[in-house]
Amino acid sequence: MSGNGTSKPSTLTQRRPRRVTASDVAKAAGVSRSAVSRAFTDGAYLDDAKRTLIKSTALQLGYQPNALAASLQGNRTNLVGIIAGDLGNHYDSEFVAQLVSGLNAANKWPLVLGGSEAVTEEAIRSVLHFPLDVLIVRGGSIQASLIDDCAKLNIPVIFSGHVVDAPNTDCVSCRNAMGTALATELLIAKGRRAFGYVGGPPSRTSQTERLTGVTSQLQKHGLELVAHRHADFTFEGGSLCAQELLAAYALDAIICANDAMALGVLSAARIIDKTAVPRDLSVIGFDDIAMACWPDFNLTTIRNPIEQTVSEILRLLEARLEDPDKAKEVSMIDPILIERGTH
Amino acid sequence: MSGNGTSKPSTLTQRRPRRVTASDVAKAAGVSRSAVSRAFTDGAYLDDAKRTLIKSTALQLGYQPNALAASLQGNRTNLVGIIAGDLGNHYDSEFVAQLVSGLNAANKWPLVLGGSEAVTEEAIRSVLHFPLDVLIVRGGSIQASLIDDCAKLNIPVIFSGHVVDAPNTDCVSCRNAMGTALATELLIAKGRRAFGYVGGPPSRTSQTERLTGVTSQLQKHGLELVAHRHADFTFEGGSLCAQELLAAYALDAIICANDAMALGVLSAARIIDKTAVPRDLSVIGFDDIAMACWPDFNLTTIRNPIEQTVSEILRLLEARLEDPDKAKEVSMIDPILIERGTH
DNA sequence: CTGAAAGCGCTTACAG
DNA sequence: CTGAAAGCGCTTACAG
Incomplete structure (x- = not known):
């Protein structure tokens, strides 16, 4: 209605249509704008009847205090x-x-x-x-x-x-290190000895920590990490890493920096041999995302609560x-x- | 530093600490606050040297125009x-x-x-x-x-x-109806006749539409939907529905209102009989979420772009x-x- | 090109 | 309990 009526050509109008304001409500209800403000402030002194009147006028006009303007006073913006x-x-x-x-x-x-x-x-x-x-x-x-x-x-x-x-x-x-150490210990106790690790992008400190958890726990048992790869936290990335690792090394355990990659590893391992996991190969993830407990995967993992x-x-x-x-x-x-x- | 120095007891302070302001920059740079405003407005008239001075003063002070205050002028808030x-x-x-x-x-x-x-x-x-x-x-x-x-x-x-x-x-x-009709047609062409449907919460209109796509396409071929269930769009919900449906009816096709439920159906069907899908049963989802193309599922689905x-x-x-x-x-x-x- | 002034919509002391 | 006034941090005509 309004915007089209004016003769202004369609310059890209940066203006926002106006919103109902406390003054509008004040005028409509016949009170001061301070009163309107008080009506919306818990605990402010205001006659009950007046507050009721203001509230109902506001409701009718669709007024809501503008949080941006309010925050200018130094209040929290939320x-x-x-x-x-x-x-x-x-x-x-x-x-x-x-x-x-x-x-x-x-x-x-x-x-x-x-x-x-x-x-x-x-x-x-x-x-x-x-x-x-x-x-x-x-x-x-x-x-x-x-x-x-x-x-x-x-x-x-x-x-x-x-x-x-x-x-x-x-x-x-x-x-992080505690998490992967827990996983490593579980697998060592189960008799696994040839460990691979699939990490995330190496720049992240959390990734360094997770890798360290594995290597230092292995060290305690006189073991060394056989091989590790980095991927991008995706299923596909994990899957590719697993193909490489399983082709090149005789691993009996792969620990992953997150679940998505672990599911990719699991998937790739199953394509090579349907029943290899957990018989010949253990796979453990990190996070415990919703999919980890789906029966198709039933992934052992480290929950990141x-x-x-x-x-x-x-x-x-x-x-x-x-x-x-x-x-x-x-x-x-x-x-x-x-x-x-x-x- | 400041907050603790004052003797004010720890009333729950609603105040937000103060932020650098255009006036601060103006004072520091020895210009008017209008000039500061112009320095941050593309295309505003302002001496180049002055603009440079203001910008560098602002950078040093860590000044950014307060978008909330700016929007009060009627500009877009973004x-x-x-x-x-x-x-x-x-x-x-x-x-x-x-x-x-x-x-x-x-x-x-x-x-x-x-x-x-x-x-x-x-x-x-x-x-x-x-x-x-x-x-x-x-x-x-x-x-x-x-x-x-x-x-x-x-x-x-x-x-x-x-x-x-x-x-x-x-x-x-x-x-929506077009999507499920496409799925239905594909399965009819393949020779499927006994259709089940797993829908989402019935209150949603999109759900009604998806159900209608199935039933009306079946009708065109003189077929009727054998059974349908409603779930909550989750894997678990789909899985439970499938258990019920497969126990009670001899279905050769199940169409689902989204992929998560379709994956649940698939999972449940495989638990009953590993190779039933797609030999004896077809499962089709809706959405094409990332997991649908994982080799473990390889779900036929309707992409919702x-x-x-x-x-x-x-x-x-x-x-x-x-x-x-x-x-x-x-x-x-x-x-x-x-x-x-x-x- | 530039500064002083008005105004955006609110809240909050300040007087009554 | 209540209104008029000042002020939050900005932008934008208005004069120079």
Whole structure:
């Protein structure tokens, strides 16, 4: 209606259509705009009848206080940035799903970056234009400059899956080395001796830790890792690695840095010999994604507890908001060995 | 440092620590705050040297314009609400992943609601406190009142996976009936006659459409659906349905409303008889999620094209922002039959 | 090219 | 309990 009526030619209109405002409600209800504001503030002094009147007028007009304008007063914005790893990755997507619903329940609104592939530095900069209450960074390699930027903007950062040492920066991470050590010990006890390892991209510290868990546990028993490969955390990547490894080495155990790759390894091993796993070969993953327990796979794995991780993040977030200057905290989560049918 | 120095007892401080401001930069650089604003506005008149000075001062101070304050001027916020279906659902999570990265690439920032399970009406109301440029609703059952609320707030809505008839509301949806009809036809041509169907929650219109595609195609050949069940779109749900159906009926074909359930059906059928599929039983899914092409499943399915759906959403979004009063549009996406090994 | 001023929609002391 | 006023951090005409 409006936009077309004016004679303005279709320049790309950057303007947003106007939204109902507290003044509109005040006018309609015959009260001051302060009263309208009070009507929407819990515990503000306001005559009951007046509050009722304002609320019903607002409802009728479809008024909702503009959270952006409100936050200008210095209140919290309830906006939380999430730099998600790769949402195409099954573990990350399960993780983000739980984090998002946890935040929603706590009346926080996640502004999600990422989705797939690398998040550009530019995208991160852009999202910092918003006065976030906190930024949650999932996984890997984030430029050090980001931490500086956030510090200058007074936006606290919480890292998940990666421990970072910076002021006002909390971390929650799985004890990665412990997880793979658990897996290694289980297989050694079962009599496995020729170990292969399929890791993720070597740049990630979590990957180094998981590899270390394997090698150091082997060492304790006087064993050495026979071979290892790196892939990209995908089923296909795991499958390719397994083809290479099984063709070149006589392995009786393969430990993987995540479940998706472990399922790929399992799949490739079965194509070579349907019943090889677990008879001649043990395969163990990491994460315990939903598919791991599907009967077709029944994958033995190391659970990287999502629920606990998310609730730690939410706890750290509240504490940080409560006291922005509190000492930084590192919360370590114990992984759990889940014995199923592939070892 | 600061917060602890003051004698204020630890009342729950709602205040957000202050962020560097345009005035700070202006003061530091010895220019007016208007100049700072211009330095960050492409194409604004400003002496080159002055712009350089301001930019470098800003960089040093870690200044970024506050997008919230800026949007108060009536500019776009670049905030896009997404009411995601169930992020635990593999298709939805792949979909949201692509949507998020598409939005990011277009300089839009998704505010995600949902994650898992039902999104509460209260949560939706809360997110409408933010002046969103647009709200994207994925999937199912959204209260009619939501559309009203958005209309009053001048927030256009885009529905995905569900066609809704409302002013200024665009939709993009898959031709659901066409998809399942394609699957049905393929199986009839192969000689299948005894069809079962595993659907999703019956409340969803997309589910009704998918069921209709099966029954009406059967009818064309003088056939009737032997039996159908409803589940919750999960592997486990599909698996349970298959156990029931296969115990009670002599079926030679099962069509499922999504891939996760189809994989569950496949799994259950194989537990009964390893080689039954595709010899005695055909199984076809819907969506074509990543797992469908894993060799362990090699699922024949109906692809619900994500990339195309996302790019249509982005197109409709741009068009709607360009002209808020343009006629509503419904974009229908053709599903694609993907023949693999389970039919 | 540039600064001072008005205004975006809210909240919050400040007086009544 | 209530309204008028100041101010949050920005942008954008308005004069120079």
